[in-house]
Amino acid sequence: MRYPSPLQPGSTVAVTAFSSGVPSACHERLDIVIQGLRDQGFKVLEGQCLRENHAHVSAPAAVRTKELMDFLLDDRVDAIFPPWGGELAMEILPRIDWDLLRHAKPKWLVGFSDISTLSATLTATCGWASLHAANLMQLHPAEQDPLTSAVFSVLSLPEGESVALEQSACHEQIPSNYAADPNALLALCQPTQWQLLSSGQLKGAVQFSGRLIGGCLDTLGLLSNTPYLDLKYLKSQYPADGLILFLENSELSPTAMARMLWTMKLNGVFEQVNGILIGRDGSSKKHEKSLSHVAVLEQVLADLPVPVVYDTDIGHVAPNMPLVNGAFAEVSFQDGQGCIRQTFR
Structure with a gap:
C-alpha cells in the first residue's frame, strides 16, 4: 500500500x-x-x-x-x-x-x-x-x-x-443547514450504540482484522466486481491480511438496499472479507414500515460466516470515524463498545 x-x-x-x-x-x-x-x-x-x-x-x-x-x-x-x-x-x-x-x-x-x-x-x-x-x-x-x-x-x-479510535458518545439527529447558519457545528445529541448482527456463531463480542476498503453503498455496490472495485484482486494483494469492507447507505430505500446487498452477495463480494462494518442509515425519507433497513441487514447478511457490526460511525449521520482505505485495521467490539486500530503498513 x-x-x-x-x-x-x-x-x-x-x-x-x-x-x-x-x-x-x-x-x-x-x-x-x-x-x-x-x-x-x-x-x-x-x-x-x-x-x-x-x-x-x-x-x-x-x-x-x-x-x-x-x-x-x-x-x-x-x-x-x-x-x-x-x-x-x-x-x-x-x-x-x-x-x-x-x-x-x-x-x-x-x-x-x-x-x-x-x-x-x-x-x-x-x-x-x-x-x-x-x-x-x-x-x-x-x-x-x-x-x-x-x-x-x-x-x-x-x-x-498506528492510531486507535473509539466509537462516538453521541451522533446527529438532524444535519446542519449551512445556508441558514454558516457557522453551524455538529449537533450530537443521540446516544451512539454500535450493534452486532448476531448469527449462530457470533454473539456478544467480536474481534477481526484486515485491510480497510469501502464507502457509500449507493455507488460502491454498483461498482463491486467491476475493474474499478475488484475485491478479489485486492484481497490477492494482501493474502495474509484479508479485507474489511465498510459500507453506509445514503439514499437507498430498504427494498433498494436489499437488492443492492443481494447483488453483492450473489456476486461473491462478501466472500472476500473478514468482516463488515455498516454505518448508521442515512436515508432521510420515510419508507414503508413493513421493512426497515435493519431488517434488510438481518435478512441478507445474518447468515454470513463473518462478523457484521452496524450502526457504526460511518457515513451520512455524523460523526464520521476517519477510516483509511488500504490501512491494516483491527476491530474490537465488546460490551456495546467499538474500537478500530489502524496501522499504516
Whole structure:
C-alpha cells in the first residue's frame, strides 16, 4: 500500500468538487472552512470546479476530470479536499487515466459520500491509501467532536504508525443547514450504540482484522466486481491480511438496499472479507414500515460466516470515524463498545 506523505503545516491542499459543487447560498460556509485550512498552516489551491452547481454537478464531466487529474498528478499537492459529495462522480471514472496514476506520487483524497466513489477505486486500482472521513464542509475550525477533529491527526500519521479510535458518545439527529447558519457545528445529541448482527456463531463480542476498503453503498455496490472495485484482486494483494469492507447507505430505500446487498452477495463480494462494518442509515425519507433497513441487514447478511457490526460511525449521520482505505485495521467490539486500530503498513 502506498501512503501519501503526512500532512503538516506548509503542505498544499487542493479544493475541487468532482461531484456536486457549492451553490452561492453556502459560499460563506465554504470560505470559513477554507480559511480554517489556511489557519492550520496549509497552502490552499482553489479549483475552478467548486463554486457553481448545475444539474447536480459543479461542471461538465470532462472539465471536472481534467481538474481532478491535474491535482492528482501535481506533486506540489499533498491532499485533495472536495467540499462534499454528490450524485454523479461515477461518470468521471472512465475518463481517468488510471495507468498514469499508478506511477504517480500518491496524494490524500479526503471525504465521504460520493467522494468514496473515487477514493475507494483509487485504493483498489492504484494502491493509494485514501481517507474516508468528514467532508471539508463539516470541518469548521471550531468543531470539537473528537472523531471529526481526528481527520487531521490521521492525515499527519507517518507510515508505520498506528492510531486507535473509539466509537462516538453521541451522533446527529438532524444535519446542519449551512445556508441558514454558516457557522453551524455538529449537533450530537443521540446516544451512539454500535450493534452486532448476531448469527449462530457470533454473539456478544467480536474481534477481526484486515485491510480497510469501502464507502457509500449507493455507488460502491454498483461498482463491486467491476475493474474499478475488484475485491478479489485486492484481497490477492494482501493474502495474509484479508479485507474489511465498510459500507453506509445514503439514499437507498430498504427494498433498494436489499437488492443492492443481494447483488453483492450473489456476486461473491462478501466472500472476500473478514468482516463488515455498516454505518448508521442515512436515508432521510420515510419508507414503508413493513421493512426497515435493519431488517434488510438481518435478512441478507445474518447468515454470513463473518462478523457484521452496524450502526457504526460511518457515513451520512455524523460523526464520521476517519477510516483509511488500504490501512491494516483491527476491530474490537465488546460490551456495546467499538474500537478500530489502524496501522499504516
